[in-house]
Amino acid sequence: MATVTTKTGQAVDRLVLDSMLRRRMFYTPSFEIYGGVSGLYDYGPPGTALIANMTELWRKHFVLEEDMLEVDCTMLTPHDILKTSGHVDKFADWMCKDPKTGEIFRADHLVEEVLENRLKGDKEARGQKVEVDAEKEAKKKKKSKGETKAVKLDDALVKEYEETLAQIDNYDGPDLEKLIAKYDIRNPATDGKVEPPVAFNLMFQTSIGPTSNMPGYLRPETAQGQFLNFQKLLEFNQQGMPFASASIGKSFRNEISPRAGLLRVREFLMAEIEHYVDPEGGKKHPRFAEVKDVEMSLLDRNVQLSGSTKTTKMTIGEAVETGLVDNETLGYFLARIQAFLLKLGIDFNKLRFRQHMANEMAHYAADCWDAELQTSYGWIECVGCADRSAFDLTVHKNKTGAPLVVRETRAEPLRIEEWQVDVEKKKFGPRFKKDAKTVENAIEALSQELREKLSLDLEQQGKIEIDVEGVGSGKVEIEKDLIRIEKRTRVENVREYTPNVIEPSFGIGRIMYSMIEHVYWSRAGDEARGVLSFPPSIAPTKVLLVPLSTNAAFKPLTQNLSMKLRRLGVSSRVDDSSASIGKRYARNDELGTPFGITVDFQSVKDNTITLRDRDTTKQVRASEDEILQAVKSLVDEDETWADIVKRLPEFTGQEIE
Numbered sequence: 303m304a305t306v307t308t309k310t311g312q313a314v315d316r317l318v319l320d321s322m323l324r325r326r327m328f329y330t331p332s333f334e335i336y337g338g339v340s341g342l343y344d345y346g347p348p349g350t351a352l353i354a355n356m357t358e359l360w361r362k363h364f365v366l367e368e369d370m371l372e373v374d375c376t377m378l379t380p381h382d383i384l385k386t387s388g389h390v391d392k393f394a395d396w397m398c399k400d401p402k403t404g405e406i407f408r409a410d411h412l413v414e415e416v417l418e419n420r421l422k423g424d425k426e427a428r429g430q431k432v433e434v435d436a437e438k439e440a441k442k443k444k445k446s447k448g449e450t451k452a453v454k455l456d457d458a459l460v461k462e463y464e465e466t467l468a469q470i471d472n473y474d475g476p477d478l479e480k481l482i483a484k485y486d487i488r489n490p491a492t493d494g495k496v497e498p499p500v501a502f503n504l505m506f507q508t509s510i511g512p513t514s515n516m517p518g519y520l521r522p523e524t525a526q527g528q529f530l531n532f533q534k535l536l537e538f539n540q541q542g543m544p545f546a547s548a549s550i551g552k553s554f555r556n557e558i559s560p561r562a563g564l565l566r567v568r569e570f571l572m573a574e575i576e577h578y579v580d581p582e583g584g585k586k587h588p589r590f591a592e593v594k595d596v597e598m599s600l601l602d603r604n605v606q607l608s609g610s611t612k613t614t615k616m617t618i619g620e621a622v623e624t625g626l627v628d629n630e631t632l633g634y635f636l637a638r639i640q641a642f643l644l645k646l647g648i649d650f651n652k653l654r655f656r657q658h659m660a661n662e663m664a665h666y667a668a669d670c671w672d673a674e675l676q677t678s679y680g681w682i683e684c685v686g687c688a689d690r691s692a693f694d695l696t697v698h699k700n701k702t703g704a705p706l707v708v709r710e711t712r713a714e715p716l717r718i719e720e721w722q723v724d725v726e727k728k729k730f731g732p733r734f735k736k737d738a739k740t741v742e743n744a745i746e747a748l749s750q751e752l753r754e755k756l757s758l759d760l761e762q763q764g765k766i767e768i769d770v771e772g773v774g775s776g777k778v779e780i781e782k783d784l785i786r787i788e789k790r791t792r793v794e795n796v797r798e799y800t801p802n803v804i805e806p807s808f809g810i811g812r813i814m815y816s817m818i819e820h821v822y823w824s825r826a827g828d829e830a831r832g833v834l835s836f837p838p839s840i841a842p843t844k845v846l847l848v849p850l851s852t853n854a855a856f857k858p859l860t861q862n863l864s865m866k867l868r869r870l871g872v873s874s875r876v877d878d879s880s881a882s883i884g885k886r887y888a889r890n891d892e893l894g895t896p897f898g899i900t901v902d903f904q905s906v907k908d909n910t911i912t913l914r915d916r917d918t919t920k921q922v923r924a925s926e927d928e929i930l931q932a933v934k935s936l937v938d939e940d941e942t943w944a945d946i947v948k949r950l951p952e953f954t955g956q957e958i959e
């Protein structure tokens with residue numbers, strides 16, 4: 303069985319937690335009565351409230367704290383934008399098919415699953431304790447013979463498998479094909495051979511408008527909308543640099559075979575930041591000093607390449623100083639990401655930052671780290687943080703000619719010797735017609751090196767040939783009378799540059815599920831008494847109001863309390879069912895409600911009420927005003943429960959418990 307290691311160190315079958323979450327309607331498969339669709343889930347009331355509280359905290363922690371410019375861009379995206387960004391050609395995973403059963407696998411996940419199973423089998427054969435994933439085993443059994451076999455492997459092979467697994471994200475399609483052949487990887491359910499991996503683009507295609515003239519996609523990330531608004535945002539920010547834009551919204555990915563619950567879905571909420579920084583001057587961050595002493599667990603790429611997954615604990619200051627983390631801005635955001643995750647209740651010991659390996663990283667990225675959380679599914683990437691260099695703004699600028707750049711007045715004018723190109727506009731239009739602008743843009747983008755070479759061609763051959771994507775065969779000839787290329791001196795008073803982008807990218811649903819595993823435990827070790835210890839600020843409901851019994855005398859009191867809490871902006875729910883107090887509290891432990899207010903006969907007499915803390919089950923008793931004030935400060939996290947018990951009298955009366 304796959305086990306969740308709870309907050310208290312107990313191993314609980316994941317199915318127990320899963321069924322609790324579904325029973326309490328944190329989430330539910332979409333379209334379930336029609337049989338459901340894998341990778342699509344709906345959130346119920348507590349799940350929705352949790353997501354809303356997480357995004358509110360995210361806004362406070364990042365947008366508000368750093369004066370970010372939040373935008374809300376469309377999810378429907380025309381083809382051209384995603385072609386330019388590289389998604390149409392490259393946003394793909396490798397899949398392979400079992401030709402006999404028609405089953406489709408994500409190639410890296412298949413290799414991972416088979417090798418992990420063989421390593422488990424080896425451990426079993428060596429008499430070592432192994433953890434078995436109950437769901438996977440059950441599915442496999444239903445289908446056929448593919449259980450983990452207790453087969454002892456050669457020591458050298460064990461090492462090879464471990465090394466392969468440590469860098470599984472580093473392999474592309476041809477690498478995976480080689481691994482599948484080398485290790486004879488087969489369909490785990492049938493033992494059938496699989497076909498070589500082919501690339502599968504993860505974007506959902508659609509067409510915009512009734513004519514199908516404009517192909518488009520549902521966006522796979524929120525980033526592109528932010529980049530396309532760069533110029534306007536810079537203006538909005540009065541040309542001030544550095545600055546960041548931010549966005550929270552749905553993204554869509556047609557995942558090949560989503561089998562890990564909320565962790566891999568086809569429609570999910572992303573929260574992304576694009577922080578624009580001057581590439582000159584080492585990408586310093588003005589607030590780096592505030593975070594430099596923050597300790598983090600880092601898994602660097604060289605360690606992974608050596609086949610290990612051992613993390614190193616060091617401060618982010620040290621990591622940047624030694625060059626392990628490329629620059630201060632990237633380091634600053636890694637530390638801020640960690641602070642955000644800890645505020646959510648993530649367990650520091652189940653959090654690591656893993657550096658991308660060279661092949662895993664997009665070719666343009668300077669450095670990239672993922673915040674990974676340990677769950678019953680293994681270590682899961684929940685936040686990506688990449689230094690995307692100037693790639694995105696540059697490609698969109700080159701494609702459209704829009705000045706996605708920063709212009710700064712220089713303190714000292716700069717004299718630059720350079721190759722300049724002039725085009726004969728009057729002749730250019732008639733010669734290239736509708737393509738004239740595209741050809742001009744391509745000329746504009748020519749490097750100095752190429753300009754120098756082309757000036758020679760022009761002199762010697764009377765014409766030049768340049769690459770222009772999307773025009774004719776992709777090569778365009780330009781004759782001498784249309785163009786002039788000369789070396790000249792230019793005095794530059796204004797510095798123009800394309801900012802680099804540091805991008806922290808959060809999958810809210812993934813973080814939510816992992817966080818649930820981290821805050822989950824069961825009272826007195828009894829699996830039937832699950833508790834979710836959400837921090838008060840993100841708990842779906844903050845206060846449970848429980849009248850001692852269904853006696854009518856309590857109703858006005860609970861109604862009044864409900865109204866007062868609403869006025870304080872604190873969410874509450876009344877449970878006046880006839881279930882025992884203990885049962886009602888147990889229900890709310892499962893919902894993660896941090897506080898409970900009980901109204902009893904004494905309340906009717908003297909207007910005092912009790913306040914119960916979910917985690918300790920301890921209670922205090924005081925006047926209504928004092929309790930409401932305590933609740934407010936607990937929910938705002940100005941005070942902790944330990945502070946409250948110091949100043950309000952403890953209540954141990956029997957009628958309540």
Ligand SMILES: Nc1ncnc2c1ncn2[C@@H]1O[C@H](COP(=O)(O)OP(=O)(O)OP(=O)(O)O)[C@@H](O)[C@H]1O
Pocket residue numbers: 555557564565566567568570572683684685686807808809810811812813
């Ligand atoms: N299918 C998905 N379901 C839920 N969240 C996702 C999914 N894909 C990505 N995310 C979230 O979006 C964040 C940023 O996306 P990114 O493109 O870096 O992920 P990725 O590297 O493609 O993820 P993976 O390798 O797991 O497919 C991830 O850290 C994750 O939290």
